Amino acid sequence: MSAAHQMLRTARRTGRTLEVTVLEAGQFTSYSACGIPYLVSGEVDELDDLVARTPEQHRAAGIDLRTGQRVTRLDLDARVAEVEGGDDVAFDQVVVATGACPRMPQWTRLPDGAPVGGVRPASTLEDARAWAQELAPGERVVVAGGGYIGVEMVEAAVRRGLQVTLVTRSRVLSTFAPEVGAEVARGMREVGVEVVEHAAVTDLEVEDGRVAAVRLRERSVPTDHVVVALGVVPATDLLAHTDLLSERGTLRPDETGRVAPGVWAAGDCCEVRTRDGAWTYAPLGTHANKAGRALGDQVAGGDLTFPGVLGTAITRFAVGEVHLEVARTGILDHQVAAPVDPVTVVTRGTTASGYMPEAAPITIRVSADRVSRRLLSVEVAGGPGAGKRVDAAAAVLWLRGSVDDLAWMDLAYAPPVATAWEVLQIAARRVAELIDQPG
Amino acid sequence: MSAAHQMLRTARRTGRTLEVTVLEAGQFTSYSACGIPYLVSGEVDELDDLVARTPEQHRAAGIDLRTGQRVTRLDLDARVAEVEGGDDVAFDQVVVATGACPRMPQWTRLPDGAPVGGVRPASTLEDARAWAQELAPGERVVVAGGGYIGVEMVEAAVRRGLQVTLVTRSRVLSTFAPEVGAEVARGMREVGVEVVEHAAVTDLEVEDGRVAAVRLRERSVPTDHVVVALGVVPATDLLAHTDLLSERGTLRPDETGRVAPGVWAAGDCCEVRTRDGAWTYAPLGTHANKAGRALGDQVAGGDLTFPGVLGTAITRFAVGEVHLEVARTGILDHQVAAPVDPVTVVTRGTTASGYMPEAAPITIRVSADRVSRRLLSVEVAGGPGAGKRVDAAAAVLWLRGSVDDLAWMDLAYAPPVATAWEVLQIAARRVAELIDQPG
Known part of the structure; x- marks a missing residue:
C-alpha cells in the first residue's frame, strides 16, 4: 500500500x-503485524487499533483495492x-x-493436512484474534522459536498469566551476540519462563485433534498451546x-x-x-x-531509491520488574570477511547517571575494524532507553564513520537520560583504545 | 580531573x-553539577551520591590533590x-x-555586599545542600532564568511542593526553537507554575536581610526564595x-x-x-x-584531540502526569549565514506506535540547506524516549550527512519504542520533499 x-x-x-x-x-489492509504480540498481551485493546488504514480509506484515496x-x-x-x-x-x-508466510513444519498439521488444534503462528490478524481469545491464565503454552516474534509472544503470554516454555534451536535471539541474547534469556527465566535452548520440537502429542504436548529430542513438554514462531x-x-x-x-x-x-x-x-x-x-x-x-x-516517473539496510533491529522483553530492550545494527559476526579484522569489546554501564532513579544497567557490544577503524556493528541490551541508542550507531554506520566518530561526537547528556560520558561512547572509546594498544 | x-x-x-x-x-572534587536539581527535588538521596570520585580516591590514583x-x-x-x-x-x-561561576546581578547582594537571604544559585554542592534543606512545601520560590538550570530547578521545586514562578528575559529555553520551548512552558503551566516570559527581575524587596519579593518592571512577586539561574x-x-x-x-x-x-x-x-x-x-x-x-x-605525549561540538543539548521537565524531554543539535537559526538557505519543517508524531500505551506526542523540527541538502539542525520535544532521539541526528550532523541520509537510513523499529516510519525520519522526509518541490 x-x-x-x-x-x-x-x-x-x-x-x-x-x-x-x-x-x-x-480482508485486512495496512495492519501492523509487529503489533500482534501486544494485542495478545492485552496492551492493545482492539484488533482494529492495529489497522492503520482500512480498505475503505485506501479506496477513498483513489486505489482500486479488491480484498x-x-x-x-x-x-x-x-x-x-x-x-x-x-x-x-x-x-x-x-x-x-x-x-x-510463517514457516510451518510438518508437525503443525494432522495427517489429513488440517492444522493441529491449539497450534498456530502469530502472523495475521486472524491469528492475533485467535490467540487473544484462547490464551487463558494458568494454561500452558510452548513458544517454538527464539527470534523477535518468539520473544514478544513469550512476553505476551507471561503478561496474560500463562506458564510459558520457550524452545529454540540455538540461542534466544541468535542473530544477536551471545552476551546480548543471554540478557534476554536471563530476564525470561527471572519471570518464570522455562527457556530451552539448543532444542527443537520434533513432533507433537495430539489428543482429539488438539495438541497435548510437544516432543523434544529427549523429553515431552505437556502444553495447551503452541505458538509457531520459526521464521518466515x-x-x-x-x-x-x-x-x-x-x-x-x-x-x-x-x-x-x-x-x-x-x-x-x-x-x-x-x-x-x-x-x-x-x-x-x-x-x-x-x-x-x-x-x-x-x-x-x-x-510514476520519480527518482526515489531505496538505499539499503544496515541490519538494524530492536525488540523488548518487559514483564513486571523486568524491562529489557535489545537492539543491534551493522554487520553480523559471521559476515565479517578478510581483510576486515574486527576488534570487539563488551562494556557495561547505565542508561542514566548512576545516582538517578532512572539508571538501569546496559550492556553494549561495539565492533570496529582494526585497520580502517571503521565501525562494524553495535549491539545493546538494557533498561528503558537502552534500545533506541543503536540509532546513533546506525547513523555512524550509514555514513561509514569510524569508532572514533562514535566515541567523540557530541551526544546529548542530562542525568535522567545518560551518563556524562555517554555509555555508547565509553564503549566505542574502549574499542579505540584497544586498537591503539601496541602489540 | x-x-x-x-x-x-x-x-x-x-x-x-x-x-x-x-x-x-x-572541598569537593568530580561532582555532578548537573545532578544538583535532582538532589534538590529529592530524587537523589544523598549529597555524596553526586560525587563521582572523592579527593581520597584521586590521591590514591597518584594525583597530588590539594583542596x-x-x-x-x-x-x-x-x-x-x-x-x-x-x-x-x-x-x-x-x-x-x-x-x-553563576552570573549574580547586583540585586542578589545587600548594600554591604553580603548575599540576600534566600537568594542563591544552584551551582555548587553547598548550594545544593542549602536548597535541599531550605525549600519547604507550600513556600513560594521565584526561579530567575529560563535556561536548562532554571527549568530543572522549577521541576525540583514543584516536586517538593512549592509554589513556583519562573521569570525569564525572553522565552523558556530560548536557545531552542519557539515551537520546542513553548512545549516546556505549556508543561510548566499545566502543573501550576506561573511562567513569566519577556520579563526580568530588576530588584528585590528585602526584609531583615531576607528576600520578601522580586520586583519586575510592572509588578512585584512575593516570594520566600529566589533561585538565580541566569547563566554563567x-x-x-x-x-x-x-x-x-x-x-x-x-x-x-x-x-x-x-x-x-x-x-x-x-x-x-x-x-x-x-x-x-x-x-x-x-x-x-x-x-x-x-x-x-x-x-x-x-x-603526556599522546595525540588525542578534541574534535569540537555540534550544539547538542537536552533537558527534561517531568512532574506528575507531565513528562517532557527536549533536546537539540546543530546550528542555531541566528547562526545560519548565506549561502546557506535553511528549509525548516515542524512535524508532530508519536514516540511509539499509536496503538501502544507507550505512545506519547513528540514534536520534531528539522532544518536542512536547500542547495546542499545538508542537515543543519534537529530539535525535539516529547514524552519518554523523545530526547535521546537527537543523538541519531547528531551523528548525521557529525559526519556532514544530508537530510536524505536522516530520512532513509536504517533506524530501529518496534511498536513500544517507535513508529514503523520513525518520526525523526518522517520529519526529515518532509523537509526533503519541500526542497524537491518545484517553485
Missing part, C-alpha cells in the same frame, strides 16, 4: 495517469494476474508485494514458473524496486542489499515501507 | 614521568600559581580548568593580566587543549569550536570531559 499511495502522489506531480489496482488475499483476491500466478507474457476462483486481472506493470518464507509461489527467484525463493529488486521490465517488488518477498552491497533476507516493516515508497515513486 | 587522570594513563604508555598537582578551591587552595593569579613568566593565603606553587606546565561567566580572573582571554573572558584552546606554550585549558572557562570551526561558549560537562581527556593525553 506504501507503493500504491506513492504512485498516486508522484503521478500528481509528474502529470501521469495511473490506474492502480491492488489485489489482497485477506479476498488471492493471486496464484503472474503470467508475465500475457500480462495478467491469475486470481484464485476469479477472473484474470490485466496489467501493464505489476508490483509483487506478497510478503512472507517469502510468498513467491506466484512467480515459481519464472526465472526471477533466487535460490532462497526471494526476489532481488534493484534500488528502484525493479526485478524485470515492468515487474517490481518490495517487502518481505524480497531480499534487500546491505549498504556494502551484499544481499540479505531481512523481512522487516521498515524496509518494506521504504522500498515500497521508492518503488511507487519510480513507477 | 579528567585531564589529570588521562595524563597519568598516557604517561604510563609513553614512559614519561609527570608530577601532577591539582589545586581545588573547594581549599584557590589560585588567584597565574604568573606565566615566573611559572607559579599564586594561592590565596598560601605559598606559590611552581609548575612547568599549567592546565586551567577553573570552570565558570568563565572563571578566568587568574589570567586577567594576560592577553590570553577573548573579549568574552574565555580561553580558546586549540584542538590539543593548548592556549600558549605550556599553558592548557579545558572546560567551562573555555570556548569550544563547532564542527564548522566557529567559536561558541557551550559550558557543558560533556565537552569538559572530552576536552580534558584529550588535553591530558597531549600533555
